[in-house]
Amino acid sequence: MTKKTIIGAILATALATTLATAQDYPTKSVDYIIPFGPGGESDVTARFQQSYFKDKFGQDLVVSYKPGGGGAVGWSQLNGMAGDGHTIMGINLPHIIVKPEQGDVGFKTDDITAIYMFHYTPDAIVVNAESDFQSLQDLIDYAKANPRKTTFSGSGKGTANHLAQVIFDGLADINTTYVSFQGTGAAVTALLGDQVVAEWGYTTVGATQGDKVRMLAVAMEERHPAFPDVPTFRELGFDMVSGAYRGIAVPKSTPEDVRMKLSDMIREINADPAFRKQMLDGGFALSEVGYGEEMDAFMAAKSKEYIAAAKSAGVID
Amino acid sequence: MLEHLMSAFSPLNIFLALLGVAAGTIIGSIPGLTATMAVAVLVPITFSMQPDSALILMGAIYTGAIYGGAYAAILLNTPGTPSAIATTFDGYPMAKRGDGDLAISLACLASVFGGLVGALALLLLAPPLADAALAFGPVEYFWLAVFGLSLIAALSEGEFLKGVIAACFGLLLAMIGISETSAEVRFTFGSNTLLGGIEVVSALIGLYCIPVLIDLVATPDRHLNPAETQRGFRLVEAVATMLKNKWNVLRSSLIGTFVGALPGAGGSIAGLVAYSEARRSSKTPADYGKGEPGGVIATESANNATVGGGFIPTLVLGIPGTPPDAVILGALLVQGVRTGPTLFSDGANIVYTFIFGLLLATILMLPVGLLIGRFAYGAIVRAPKSALVPIVAFMTVIGSFAIRNSLSDVGIMIVLGIIGWIASKRGFSVSPIVLGLILGRIAEQGFVQGWTIGDALGDLWGQFFGRPLSLIIIAMTLLTFIYPFMPQLKALVSKSAAGEKRQSVRASGGAVARDVISFGVFGLVAAVAIYQSGSLNAEAAVFPRTIAIGMVVFIAIAFIRLILTRDVKELPSPGSVTRRVSVPVIMMAAVLLIPVLGFGLAGALMGLALIAAAQYERLKAKPMLILAVSVVVVIFLFSFGFKDILGVPLPGGMF
Numbered sequence: 001m002t003k004k005t006i007i008g009a010i011l012a013t014a015l016a017t018t019l020a021t022a023q024d025y026p027t028k029s030v031d032y033i034i035p036f037g038p039g040g041e042s043d044v045t046a047r048f049q050q051s052y053f054k055d056k057f058g059q060d061l062v063v064s065y066k067p068g069g070g071g072a073v074g075w076s077q078l079n080g081m082a083g084d085g086h087t088i089m090g091i092n093l094p095h096i097i098v099k100p101e102q103g104d105v106g107f108k109t110d111d112i113t114a115i116y117m118f119h120y121t122p123d124a125i126v127v128n129a130e131s132d133f134q135s136l137q138d139l140i141d142y143a144k145a146n147p148r149k150t151t152f153s154g155s156g157k158g159t160a161n162h163l164a165q166v167i168f169d170g171l172a173d174i175n176t177t178y179v180s181f182q183g184t185g186a187a188v189t190a191l192l193g194d195q196v197v198a199e200w201g202y203t204t205v206g207a208t209q210g211d212k213v214r215m216l217a218v219a220m221e222e223r224h225p226a227f228p229d230v231p232t233f234r235e236l237g238f239d240m241v242s243g244a245y246r247g248i249a250v251p252k253s254t255p256e257d258v259r260m261k262l263s264d265m266i267r268e269i270n271a272d273p274a275f276r277k278q279m280l281d282g283g284f285a286l287s288e289v290g291y292g293e294e295m296d297a298f299m300a301a302k303s304k305e306y307i308a309a310a311k312s313a314g315v316i317d
Numbered sequence: 318m319l320e321h322l323m324s325a326f327s328p329l330n331i332f333l334a335l336l337g338v339a340a341g342t343i344i345g346s347i348p349g350l351t352a353t354m355a356v357a358v359l360v361p362i363t364f365s366m367q368p369d370s371a372l373i374l375m376g377a378i379y380t381g382a383i384y385g386g387a388y389a390a391i392l393l394n395t396p397g398t399p400s401a402i403a404t405t406f407d408g409y410p411m412a413k414r415g416d417g418d419l420a421i422s423l424a425c426l427a428s429v430f431g432g433l434v435g436a437l438a439l440l441l442l443a444p445p446l447a448d449a450a451l452a453f454g455p456v457e458y459f460w461l462a463v464f465g466l467s468l469i470a471a472l473s474e475g476e477f478l479k480g481v482i483a484a485c486f487g488l489l490l491a492m493i494g495i496s497e498t499s500a501e502v503r504f505t506f507g508s509n510t511l512l513g514g515i516e517v518v519s520a521l522i523g524l525y526c527i528p529v530l531i532d533l534v535a536t537p538d539r540h541l542n543p544a545e546t547q548r549g550f551r552l553v554e555a556v557a558t559m560l561k562n563k564w565n566v567l568r569s570s571l572i573g574t575f576v577g578a579l580p581g582a583g584g585s586i587a588g589l590v591a592y593s594e595a596r597r598s599s600k601t602p603a604d605y606g607k608g609e610p611g612g613v614i615a616t617e618s619a620n621n622a623t624v625g626g627g628f629i630p631t632l633v634l635g636i637p638g639t640p641p642d643a644v645i646l647g648a649l650l651v652q653g654v655r656t657g658p659t660l661f662s663d664g665a666n667i668v669y670t671f672i673f674g675l676l677l678a679t680i681l682m683l684p685v686g687l688l689i690g691r692f693a694y695g696a697i698v699r700a701p702k703s704a705l706v707p708i709v710a711f712m713t714v715i716g717s718f719a720i721r722n723s724l725s726d727v728g729i730m731i732v733l734g735i736i737g738w739i740a741s742k743r744g745f746s747v748s749p750i751v752l753g754l755i756l757g758r759i760a761e762q763g764f765v766q767g768w769t770i771g772d773a774l775g776d777l778w779g780q781f782f783g784r785p786l787s788l789i790i791i792a793m794t795l796l797t798f799i800y801p802f803m804p805q806l807k808a809l810v811s812k813s814a815a816g817e818k819r820q821s822v823r824a825s826g827g828a829v830a831r832d833v834i835s836f837g838v839f840g841l842v843a844a845v846a847i848y849q850s851g852s853l854n855a856e857a858a859v860f861p862r863t864i865a866i867g868m869v870v871f872i873a874i875a876f877i878r879l880i881l882t883r884d885v886k887e888l889p890s891p892g893s894v895t896r897r898v899s900v901p902v903i904m905m906a907a908v909l910l911i912p913v914l915g916f917g918l919a920g921a922l923m924g925l926a927l928i929a930a931a932q933y934e935r936l937k938a939k940p941m942l943i944l945a946v947s948v949v950v951v952i953f954l955f956s957f958g959f960k961d962i963l964g965v966p967l968p969g970g971m972f
Contacts, residue, residue: 068513
């Protein structure tokens, strides 16, 4: 193997990648990397997309996991992967905004080429169905009477759950204690076992746990269609619309037209009525932020919001 | 009920269960291919299937993979899945002395029994067991992890202090990376590779398997003692041993079922707890760790019981009990099956069909497992060393890559293997390091969460020592901890036996110096951890700092003891230094070549180099060619299987 042939091979590969235009994309199965373990919200929604992708675009969407560092392991390696659109990765807000501010986690928010934010899980306060808290006011009264002793479980630090706790403490003028668990499943387990007073979770918890839990309020603009009886924080006088957004990103080297095509493809899946129903039944809320200016504006607005919240939470300096 | 039984036993489902168990067993036997991965690969295939058939296939693969983990544990001292860690403790010594076939048959019988107990518990007791699991709070998880750690007293065979130091080292390794409870970046030394922490499965492969490979090439001796005569499955002997261990099997299966039902605990802890209890209640605890069949039986029945047990919170609470359950839960959601409290009460057919399918798969595992086990045993025992070493080495490389698709994990695996090899020669056994690594994160999370809650309530003492469940686990921990010292304690009481128990030979100056150096290295690790903890926030620092300070204290005690007694335990390491050093060097070189040459080609080159390292007699051209070609073919087949069947994105290299 001479040097010449190696260089030739490199050039050939490079040429082949540029020649592959967006028109034929996808030409083979697409690797969809979830930078978390299985079973979480990112995994479940990826599995939802999987069958629609195959039906609509004729290629397999292969889900794999690359957990570690609360997503940082995957995101720090994203730009080193092949940029032909056949490798995509799940991304989460506020993670990709807050994590790089906490220290060197191997990537910066700007390194990530976000293509589409396809859904979000609105923050919600969840209590055990057997508890005495019937309304949000009950819980606030309890928290006022028992400062610090009102414990909330939640998934991770510097996450949507954690930031929601800090913001709401400020809005309601209460002082509660946040206990960080690894993932929503563990946080719910702690709630069901009465290890904590309440949970900062998502609307999805209400969907999976059914009548075992009671949601006291959801941080949405309007009530979630699956839970018409649960009020929004706004209705109750707390200006709070928040949650965790999830989407898809590609390596930086992915050509512009492939990015556009992929964005349109995800939008098409999102528009499918069966998919929408599956997502809403699961307690998710859809979001439509596609590649281009709308994504840039969205990321800029969210960065400002989350960083301010993370600063007051003491998660970043 | 009967209709569910009938629909579970349709010809298609029986076929799927059979296929699933066989495929799972094979996948689980390869180190690095975990049950989680096996199930995850299947998910898209199941979309086009009936939900019940899909579930049966996934359940069968899962249960087969947990059993298959025993093969590598017994025959190569390498847990194929983390659940099989404690299987190595006695399984490998059994194989070494020529009882590998018996160990494998025992593992199969115990797995089937444990699997049945777990599945029956799922069928009959799921809702109450799920409620019981919820009583486990953060503090109980902390104490459960401590209970698991108490096994080091038993595992370090008289070298108790060295065992504790090794466990502290393992605990500190577990702290590397972004902390889950506090989101702080810790002990990464600026490396992005370490952000996600040390991957447990690849660490296991390195710590257990690399030392075996290094020792294999050191001498021309055979890997395992072959049986003198053809002995078949040794089924009669195995059944007799099982009957002798009937309480052990039952207890271990129940432990496995319950620990499996604890979300987030999983098979590795179940196996360790069951092993620890089996040893404690045995009449001959000293035999454990030296090839006692009871050890294999305890672990294997417990880890297969976690399959059924793990489905309890998955189906009843909608919270996955183990990582493979999490994958299955996701697949269920896609199928439109909503798990959770209503699933059982609504009498959802699919659940009962699934449970009967799981029972069916477990029963099918008996013939399938015995046959595949027989084959695996034969292949490993008969394989010439110069074929075994390159192929196993390639399996460790590709297996530790596949877990997170990361070459860095392969590098870490090899480095840990070298550390494990050196440490074990110095009397620090590998198992305490592994226990620390596995239990460290669970212990830390439980501790920090318990601390946060206790601090908020203003009752730290009550949180850690006032809960009844915690007290039970603490009591069990103390018993396990003290038990191995009973002979010494008795000896202290009756003075007559005191002197003869341990005749310490005063070691040479060189040996003492080598021990001083190893204490120094571990002391340095602890010092770095203490120093770096200074710049972390309180939540992230408290656990590693406490461990590191404890480690320093134990090192100081061990040092004083060394000076006073000059008692040094070294394992002899005979054989060729060049050959031994060449193993990790060749593997490391292959890791560096993979991005350039691709997995298959770099692997094949590594295989050829390792043949040279492991081959002693000179071979004629023809057998040499056959050997080389078959090794290369197997390596290519593995690469193909991983890339095209399991969908692992192997780096293709430039060619």
